[in-house]
Amino acid sequence: MPLELVETWDEFTDQKQYLYTLNFGPQHPATHTTLRLILTLEGEKVVRAVPDIGYLHSGFEKLGEDLNYNQYVTIVDRMNYISPVANEIAWHHVVEKLLGIEITPRCKYIRTILAELARISDHCLNIGTAALDLGAFTPFLYAFYQREQIYDLIQEASGQRFHPSYTRIGGLMYDIRDDWIRMVREFVQTFPKAHSDIHRLLTRNRIFVERTKGIGILPRELAINLGCTGPVARASGVVRDLRKDEPYLAYGELRDTFQVVCATSGDCYARYLVRMEEMLESLKIIHAAIENLPAGPVNIDVETKEVLPPKPDTWRTIEGLIQHFELIMTNRGLETPHEEIYGAIESPNGELGFYIVADGTDRPYRCRTRPPSFVHFAVFPYLAVGHQISDMVAILGSLNIIAAELDR
Amino acid sequence: MLQSMIAGEQLLETLRERTGCPAISFSTFRDNYRILVPREYIYVVLQCLKEGFGFNMLVDITAVDYLYYPDARHRFCVVYCLLNTQTGQRLIVKTFLDEPDLNLPSAFSLWKAADWLEREVYDMFGIIFEGHPDLRRILLPESFADFPLRKDYPLRGRGERHDFPAISRAES
Numbered sequence: 001m002p003l004e005l006v007e008t009w010d011e012f013t014d015q016k017q018y019l020y021t022l023n024f025g026p027q028h029p030a031t032h033t034t035l036r037l038i039l040t041l042e043g044e045k046v047v048r049a050v051p052d053i054g055y056l057h058s059g060f061e062k063l064g065e066d067l068n069y070n071q072y073v074t075i076v077d078r079m080n081y082i083s084p085v086a087n088e089i090a091w092h093h094v095v096e097k098l099l100g101i102e103i104t105p106r107c108k109y110i111r112t113i114l115a116e117l118a119r120i121s122d123h124c125l126n127i128g129t130a131a132l133d134l135g136a137f138t139p140f141l142y143a144f145y146q147r148e149q150i151y152d153l154i155q156e157a158s159g160q161r162f163h164p165s166y167t168r169i170g171g172l173m174y175d176i177r178d179d180w181i182r183m184v185r186e187f188v189q190t191f192p193k194a195h196s197d198i199h200r201l202l203t204r205n206r207i208f209v210e211r212t213k214g215i216g217i218l219p220r221e222l223a224i225n226l227g228c229t230g231p232v233a234r235a236s237g238v239v240r241d242l243r244k245d246e247p248y249l250a251y252g253e254l255r256d257t258f259q260v261v262c263a264t265s266g267d268c269y270a271r272y273l274v275r276m277e278e279m280l281e282s283l284k285i286i287h288a289a290i291e292n293l294p295a296g297p298v299n300i301d302v303e304t305k306e307v308l309p310p311k312p313d314t315w316r317t318i319e320g321l322i323q324h325f326e327l328i329m330t331n332r333g334l335e336t337p338h339e340e341i342y343g344a345i346e347s348p349n350g351e352l353g354f355y356i357v358a359d360g361t362d363r364p365y366r367c368r369t370r371p372p373s374f375v376h377f378a379v380f381p382y383l384a385v386g387h388q389i390s391d392m393v394a395i396l397g398s399l400n401i402i403a404a405e406l407d408r
Numbered sequence: 409m410l411q412s413m414i415a416g417e418q419l420l421e422t423l424r425e426r427t428g429c430p431a432i433s434f435s436t437f438r439d440n441y442r443i444l445v446p447r448e449y450i451y452v453v454l455q456c457l458k459e460g461f462g463f464n465m466l467v468d469i470t471a472v473d474y475l476y477y478p479d480a481r482h483r484f485c486v487v488y489c490l491l492n493t494q495t496g497q498r499l500i501v502k503t504f505l506d507e508p509d510l511n512l513p514s515a516f517s518l519w520k521a522a523d524w525l526e527r528e529v530y531d532m533f534g535i536i537f538e539g540h541p542d543l544r545r546i547l548l549p550e551s552f553a554d555f556p557l558r559k560d561y562p563l564r565g566r567g568e569r570h571d572f573p574a575i576s577r578a579e580s
Binding site for chain 2: 053054057059061062063065066097098100222224225226227229238240245246338339340341342344351353355357359360365366368370374375377378407408
């Protein structure tokens with residue numbers, strides 16, 4: 001029977017008929033937390049990606065307006081829960097900038113060590129899970145073992161593993177013990193072995209390289225225009241690191257001990273490499289800081305009436321108790337200037353900033369967080385288009401989106 | 409400090425000349441440099457800062473509700489944090505808004521970073537950015553009626569949590 005020509009319907013010839021919409025998340029193993037992507041697919045190729053966020057929104061900024069400057073540190077902890085110490089340091093760094101407090105050298109060094117430990121732990125998790133999503137299970141175990149070591153260090157310093165709430169205005173909850181210094185030294189010695197193991201498992205692994213090289217390329221100009229910071233921007237050739245550019249804590253004194261790691265290609269592989277090398281630079285900072293740790297008090301002078309007295313003093317001396325109540329009682333409390341300030345630190349993920357409006361009381365009138373994850377996730381649609389659906393996992397992993405910080 | 413004050417004055421002079429707006433004022437606090445711009449000129453000033461002064465990165469956009477702030481004369485303030493990635497200079501641009509007219513031109517055409525940041529400000533404060541390509545709520549559900557970071561919104565909410573429709577397994 002000869003074939004007959006049939007008239008085609010217009011709507012069937014329409015290109016859009018063949019596009020397919022796929023919901024990626026909110027519960028997907030590769031998102032690691034709750035976020036959703038609406039992907040428009042042409043076969044396996046992504047032609048449009050629309051992120052949908054807000055599943056973890058818990059009103060942190062509104063809560064901050066009801067808590068005082070020391071209490072809010074417990075909420076800040078829970079933003080980027082991969083490296084909570086970095087958030088605490090960022091928050092109290094900005095509060096101290098607002099109040100004009102210069103912390104003691106010992107506190108600066110301890111905070112620097114903690115911030116760098118947080119960076120290593122964050123990068124370990126990011127590399128471990130990014131490799132896990134691409135099918136490599138072993139690096140994940142190596143990375144998480146090192147994270148356990150860092151948790152042990154944080155537990156030894158603060159008494160809590162995950163959300164230590166260790167910083168206070170003008171200092172720390174309490175000083176570290178000498179044993180901690182030995183533990184940090186041990187970590188500095190053992191970590192390079194694990195780091196080189198991960199290197200050997202991934203960096204020249206053919207599957208890993210094929211899955212990440214040339215995927216999700218972020219050009220330099222676009223990275224700046226989209227406000228990217230941290231490893232994401234540095235992998236695209238933006239030479240910016242707040243530790244060098246606007247030295248805070250002890251980074252000014254330690255500036256010769258480390259270098260800023262940059263790459264130019266801006267793909268997932270470059271972001272992986274930047275993170276890998278940054279861990280070694282962090283280790284150098286920790287090494288230099290722990291060997292040069294100054295003696296002396298960890299908190300500023302109690303007479304300034306800005307720092308809480310040590311707990312034994314509060315319980316055993318009348319002066320300590322008075323100082324304590326001067327800060328804690330609702331009709332007393334900290335005096336702040338009628339001012340607004342923006343301050344930021346280089347968190348593992350990028351620039352973590354706070355915009356604080358103070359109204360004279362001991363509670364912030366407004367405390368805006370500038371979350372790096374939020375800005376980086378807005379980049380996702382630009383990176384996703386044109387790639388296969390399986391590459392979404394690689395791009396998502398390389399941006400290191402932490403949903404609690406994304407949604408706050 | 410003194411040098412940067414002079415640099416600030418120079419920047420202000422040039423800005424006044426180029427944008428034709430005499431009412432721009434400059435202030436510093438600690439290491440922050442801030443300029444206050446009337447709302448009509450905000451886009452021109454941002455454009456001038458980007459193209460003429462190399463502020464090529466928009467770090468943050470946020471807003472403040474001054475409803476209960478002592479001695480405040482305006483209700484809202486929108487804050488732009490800018491950064492020059494070449495010199496590392498930062499600048500904070502502020503503009504005040506009052507209740508009936510909460511419209512501002514969108515900065516999306518200058519910095520793509522403004523996309524989500526402006527959506528968040530709209531979501532939390534109800535400030536409308538004209539010319540934004542996709543001004544929807546970002547963190548809260550579309551059906552949410554209030555703007556929760558405004559000071560007249562209670563900390564515990566207005567019962568949205570309890571009224572949220574729960575879908576049972578049979579209905580889904």
